[in-house]
Amino acid sequence: MQLFSCPFCGPRDETEFHFGAEAGxxxxxxxxxxxxxxxADYLHFETNPKGPSREIWVHTTCGEFFLxxxxxxxxxxxxxxxxxxxxx
Amino acid sequence: MTRRYSAFGLLREGLRGHTxxxxxxxxxxxxxxxxxxxxxxxxxxxxTAYYLAKNHGMTRVAVIEKGWLGGGNTGRNTSTIRSNYxxxxxxxxxxxxxxxxxxLGRELNYNIMLSQRGLVSVANSDAEMExxxxxxxxxxxxxxxxxxxxxxxxIEKAPLLNTTDRARFPIYGGTWQGxxxxxxxxxxxxxxxxxxxxFGVDIIQNCEVTGFLVENGRCVGVETxxxxxxxxxxxxxxxxxxxxxxxKAGFKLPIRSxxxxxxxxxxxxxxxxxxxxYPGTGTYxxxxxxxxxxxxxxxxxxxxxGHRGNPPMQTQVLSGLLEMFPSFGQLRLMRQWAGIVDVVPxxxxxxxxxxxxxxxxxxxxxxxxxxxxxxxxxxxxxxxxTGQHHEISRPFDLDRFASGRLIDEAAGSxxxx
Numbered sequence: 001m002q003l004f005s006c007p008f009c010g011p012r013d014e015t016e017f018h019f020g021a022e023a024g025x026x027x028x029x030x031x032x033x034x035x036x037x038x039x040a041d042y043l044h045f046e047t048n049p050k051g052p053s054r055e056i057w058v059h060t061t062c063g064e065f066f067l068x069x070x071x072x073x074x075x076x077x078x079x080x081x082x083x084x085x086x087x088x
Numbered sequence: 089m090t091r092r093y094s095a096f097g098l099l100r101e102g103l104r105g106h107t108x109x110x111x112x113x114x115x116x117x118x119x120x121x122x123x124x125x126x127x128x129x130x131x132x133x134x135x136t137a138y139y140l141a142k143n144h145g146m147t148r149v150a151v152i153e154k155g156w157l158g159g160g161n162t163g164r165n166t167s168t169i170r171s172n173y174x175x176x177x178x179x180x181x182x183x184x185x186x187x188x189x190x191x192l193g194r195e196l197n198y199n200i201m202l203s204q205r206g207l208v209s210v211a212n213s214d215a216e217m218e219x220x221x222x223x224x225x226x227x228x229x230x231x232x233x234x235x236x237x238x239x240x241x242x243i244e245k246a247p248l249l250n251t252t253d254r255a256r257f258p259i260y261g262g263t264w265q266g267x268x269x270x271x272x273x274x275x276x277x278x279x280x281x282x283x284x285x286x287f288g289v290d291i292i293q294n295c296e297v298t299g300f301l302v303e304n305g306r307c308v309g310v311e312t313x314x315x316x317x318x319x320x321x322x323x324x325x326x327x328x329x330x331x332x333x334x335x336k337a338g339f340k341l342p343i344r345s346x347x348x349x350x351x352x353x354x355x356x357x358x359x360x361x362x363x364x365x366y367p368g369t370g371t372y373x374x375x376x377x378x379x380x381x382x383x384x385x386x387x388x389x390x391x392x393x394g395h396r397g398n399p400p401m402q403t404q405v406l407s408g409l410l411e412m413f414p415s416f417g418q419l420r421l422m423r424q425w426a427g428i429v430d431v432v433p434x435x436x437x438x439x440x441x442x443x444x445x446x447x448x449x450x451x452x453x454x455x456x457x458x459x460x461x462x463x464x465x466x467x468x469x470x471x472x473x474t475g476q477h478h479e480i481s482r483p484f485d486l487d488r489f490a491s492g493r494l495i496d497e498a499a500g501s502x503x504x505x
Contacts, residue, residue, distance in 0.1 A: 046331065
């Protein structure tokens with residue numbers, strides 16, 4: 001069983017967490033002048049890195065989204081960070 | 089020259105103490121240039137090479153594999169073959185594959201041990217029975233054999249199923265595809281490898297692609313751990329590595345990689361002669377020819393390139409198994425493993441030209457690539473040889489993500505794959 005660290009609740013069982021998205025995927029704005037290709041790139045296309053990865057997760061029990069850095073090969077968790085303004 | 093396998097040959101070798109067998113394929117060094125290079129020596133890549141030679145007369149072809157032949161997901165899957173899909177595009181693809189499988193052993197002169205023992209997907213409520221009826225209707229409209237079974241018929245197919253009053257997932261009925269079944273996964277890879285080698289295709293193992301050779305904006309070959317190899321066209325038939333190679337070619341794919349695990353029990357006497365799936369528990373199983381109960385389920389919850397499974401999904405799959413077949417609680421597990429599957433948002437594969445001209449994609453098969461090996465190889469070979477889509481592969485082009493014309497089978501057929 002893996003332990004992930006919620007910045008608010010501390011280390012918890014992995015089953016309490018849900019993967020959100022890759023970090024750094026910024027929604028293109030304004031929507032009206034965004035091409036279908038750019039929108040598809042934002043919506044579907046992924047870096048899907050092998051090795052170090054920065055990901056947005058949600059801790060389903062407390063409801064907070066946060067940034068987690070981990071390694072997709074070794075499964076090592078390097079750290080978690082709040083996404084609240086002024087804290088990240 | 090590939091020697092033909094036959095019952096007579098087996099008898100002759102038996103009498104001679106098996107001293108006359110020849111290696112089924114060569115172990116050549118890479119040549120400086122080929123007409124086509126296929127990245128990935130799994131079932132899909134080897135099938136591509138075979139159909140390039142057989143259907144299109146292209147024999148100056150190399151298959152490049154970073155590990156050993158069939159050692160990725162071809163050797164790690166649970167070998168189920170079926171075409172019980174919902175959308176016409178998917179049925180055209182997977183039933184084409186199933187039809188190719190039905191003649192494959194004879195065509196390749198290699199026993200792939202195809203066993204069309206049928207697959208029952210069990211409905212556990214009235215609502216699921218309605219969905220089952222809808223699935224069967226879709227299958228029949230699409231010209232695939234599908235049947236709606238009642239509870240009695242399901243229990244007849246698999247008498248050891250949990251039929252007690254206390255069952256958490258009671259049996260209401262289910263869908264049945266009689267032509268579905270299993271095949272020997274290694275044999276599929278080996279059969280295609282031997283047949284492709286017989287046409288003169290070079291299968292190069294222990295050779296990792298480290299980059300792409302690009303001239304005037306076109307892919308004209310690959311850089312590998314064993315030197316540069318030029319190619320008229322390059323095909324990408326990888327799993328668990330597609331995003332990494334796409335990054336080397338300078339583009340992204342709509343893929344997330346997850347571990348998918350499977351397990352087998354100790355071998356027991358024949359007790360289950362069909363493939364059984366409960367969408368409710370997410371667990372499916374069959375009994376292998378060796379007698380082992382082969383069990384699989386859903387994806388691990390965490391994106392991963394580590395070839396191992398996490399305990400939470402193991403727990404879920406095995407608790408599902410015990411709910412479905414309480415008597416299997418006596419069995420001991422013998423092995424557990426995982427493969428890395430490339431999951432696409434609509435659970436359908438990506439077949440078509442890549443953003444880099446000269447490089448063609450056959451990837452993103454998620455958890456269902458084994459059943460599609462003949463079709464994937466056939467369609468990628470068509471693309472590489474003609475530069476054009478086959479009508480079956482057209483809907484699976486990468487352009488569907490921008491056009492929005494997704495083929496969402498996870499929602500359509502309700503079967504994770």
